[in-house]
Amino acid sequence: QVQLVESGGGLVQAGESLRLSCAASETNFSAYNAGWYRQTPGLQRELVATISHTGYVNYADSVRGRFFIARDNAKNTVSLHMSNLQPEDTAVYYCQINLDRRVEYTYWGQGTQVTVSS
DSSP states (O other): OOOEEEEOOEEEETTOOEEEEEEEOOTTGGGSEEEEEEEOTTSOOEEEEEEOTTOOEEEOTTTBTTEEEEEETTTTEEEEEEOSOOGGGOEEEEEEEESTTOGGGEEEOOOEEEEEEO
């Protein structure tokens, strides 16, 4: 079973930055697409940013220009650099990896809380 371990969440003030990191136990990590999602209570989990196994990136409109996703295949990690954080960015952030979007090869981390105070 693939395990994803997230780190880097915390409490910051509006305008500050945070970096989230996700380490995967999957040795074939380079073949996986990776991404970050977030969820606030009562709402559906939403896409924040994804990076394909070929390096193609995609961002939610709400974070484009402020967040940056990167992967390090040598370390089996995917990171999310978040700048100019706003209170509406407050959520639990989840790391996900998937192989060709196949459900049986989709794995989620446990989530890390990001709280932005105004």
